[in-house]
Amino acid sequence: MDPRVEQFMAKLKAKNPGEEVFHQAVQEVAESIIPYIEENPKYKHAKILERLAEPERVIIFRVPWINDKGELEINRGFRIQMNSVIGPYKGGLRFHPTVTLGVLKFLAFEQTLKNSLTTLPMGGAKGGSDFDPKGKSDNEVMRFCQSFMTELQRHIGPDTDVPAGDIGVGAREIGFLFGQYKRLRNEFTGVLTGKGIEWGGSLIRPEATGYGVAYFCSEMLKTRGDSLAGKTVTVSGSGNVAQYCVEKCNQLGAKVVTMSDSNGTIYDPDGISPEKLAFVFELKNERRGRIKEYAEHFGCQYLEGKRPWNIKCDVAMPCATQNELDGNDAQALLDNGCFCVCEGANMPSTIEAINKFVAAKILYSPGKASNAGGVATSGLEMTQNSMRLPWTKEEVDQRLHSIMINIHQTCVKYGKQEDGFINYVKGANIGGFVKVANAMLAQGYV
Numbered sequence: 001m002d003p004r005v006e007q008f009m010a011k012l013k014a015k016n017p018g019e020e021v022f023h024q025a026v027q028e029v030a031e032s033i034i035p036y037i038e039e040n041p042k043y044k045h046a047k048i049l050e051r052l053a054e055p056e057r058v059i060i061f062r063v064p065w066i067n068d069k070g071e072l073e074i075n076r077g078f079r080i081q082m083n084s085v086i087g088p089y090k091g092g093l094r095f096h097p098t099v100t101l102g103v104l105k106f107l108a109f110e111q112t113l114k115n116s117l118t119t120l121p122m123g124g125a126k127g128g129s130d131f132d133p134k135g136k137s138d139n140e141v142m143r144f145c146q147s148f149m150t151e152l153q154r155h156i157g158p159d160t161d162v163p164a165g166d167i168g169v170g171a172r173e174i175g176f177l178f179g180q181y182k183r184l185r186n187e188f189t190g191v192l193t194g195k196g197i198e199w200g201g202s203l204i205r206p207e208a209t210g211y212g213v214a215y216f217c218s219e220m221l222k223t224r225g226d227s228l229a230g231k232t233v234t235v236s237g238s239g240n241v242a243q244y245c246v247e248k249c250n251q252l253g254a255k256v257v258t259m260s261d262s263n264g265t266i267y268d269p270d271g272i273s274p275e276k277l278a279f280v281f282e283l284k285n286e287r288r289g290r291i292k293e294y295a296e297h298f299g300c301q302y303l304e305g306k307r308p309w310n311i312k313c314d315v316a317m318p319c320a321t322q323n324e325l326d327g328n329d330a331q332a333l334l335d336n337g338c339f340c341v342c343e344g345a346n347m348p349s350t351i352e353a354i355n356k357f358v359a360a361k362i363l364y365s366p367g368k369a370s371n372a373g374g375v376a377t378s379g380l381e382m383t384q385n386s387m388r389l390p391w392t393k394e395e396v397d398q399r400l401h402s403i404m405i406n407i408h409q410t411c412v413k414y415g416k417q418e419d420g421f422i423n424y425v426k427g428a429n430i431g432g433f434v435k436v437a438n439a440m441l442a443q444g445y446v
């Protein structure tokens with residue numbers, strides 16, 4: 001490791017002990033940014049990177065709620081307001097038992113650079129709880145969401161902080177959260193994104209992250225005169241991002257052969273056709289079942305406890321969670337001829353995996369670039385809420401598409417090497433950093 005990065009990381013680790021994923025996210029960025037800062041000393045003197053890694057505000061609160069048996073349960077709620085230099089705090093809420101302060105700090109840190117890449121005026125934030133919606137009744141989820149929002153509402157607002165969904169927070173949870181916010185504050189505002197279409201949501205927001213991943217991937221392939229048509233694609237996850245990523249890959253002529261959940265992977269060599277994908281939508285969003293049922297229903301292979309990365313593919317799209325693709329997985333993908341990895345999840349690849357992809361000079365894009373379509377369309381939802389005027393599906397999709405093309409161009413601008421290889425890690429990190437850093441310089445030491 002570059003000694004300057006090592007020194008920076010040693011301080012960060014001492015100050016934030018035990019927050020391994022936060023260390024990992026910052027290190028990945030520091031490796032690109034520190035050499036850039038050395039070439040641009042104005043950022044060094046103003047300690048921009050040090051300030052970027054220190055949240056402006058962290059809110060931690062108790063969330064008591066009553067389960068269906070009448071017992072009291074207690075969870076922990078968080079909101080990390082990371083950086084508001086280019087706009088109101090913006091970032092999703094995650095409800096998952098693995099949620100800790102460190103997980104949300106990593107996500108909020110990534111979010112600041114990602115939001116900058118979209119070109120829209122949004123700061124960075126993230127929040128959530130260690131609450132697990134899995135296996136809970138709708139009433140239990142509602143009671144939890146109401147209790148969570150009873151505290152969170154003091155800290156957010158349409159011009160202050162606008163949360164959205166993430167793992168475990170979909171249309172149902174956003175509905176309950178919005179209802180409680182409106183009830184307590186007595187105001188109908190664009191305080192959350194991912195809202196239902198009938199009450200202020202944007203068309204294409206549910207699709208946006210997954211569609212954006214496929215749009216970004218198409219741009220990457222274009223740099224090598226190629227496209228998604230005819231490609232074999234492996235996707236992990238079967239939630240919001242994965243579902244719409246598969247839908248758009250199908251539309252663009254690719255064949256997606258895997259989806260997964262935390263229990264295992266289905267492998268369908270014939271491809272997850274639109275008809276089979278409809279089964280996944282119903283399975284995951286209505287019945288809230290396990291992906292194993294897909295294999296049982298369609299008679300394909302189910303790999304219990306396995307991830308999709310040993311299956312031969314041209315393109316891999318990790319769309320489940322952080323660190324779901326390690327160095328061995330990366331090697332297996334490369335050995336099987338995979339030449340493009342386009343991330344839908346946040347930080348799904350470990351640093352070791354990323355180093356292998358970059359060393360092999362394949363097309364590899366970090367989530368902060370390729371999954372930014374979700375938050376970009378949340379930004380478009382905020383715009384429509386402010387105008388009190390909705391756009392058509394075509395209009396939002398077209399804006400999403402051009403934002404993804406734009407992010408790709410930014411990555412090329414800052415990441416293209418002399419030999420023509422595009423280092424998307426460097427491109428996304430520097431591209432996201434410059435705008436935030438310049439705004440921080442302009443606004444003084446705050």
Ligand code: NDP
Pocket residue numbers: 098165166167168169170209237238239240241242260261262263319320321322324344345346371372374375
């Ligand atoms: P969902 O909750 O809709 O789906 C998550 C999927 O990932 C599920 O299939 C889930 O399986 C799987 N998963 C979650 N945790 C784990 C784990 N620890 N190990 C293995 N599998 C796991 O979430 P989203 O689709 O919204 O989010 C997926 C990823 O995309 C996350 O990294 C998120 O931060 C990122 N993202 C999401 C955006 C959005 O707009 N929703 C925007 C940008 C990024 P199971 O059901 O078994 O838990």
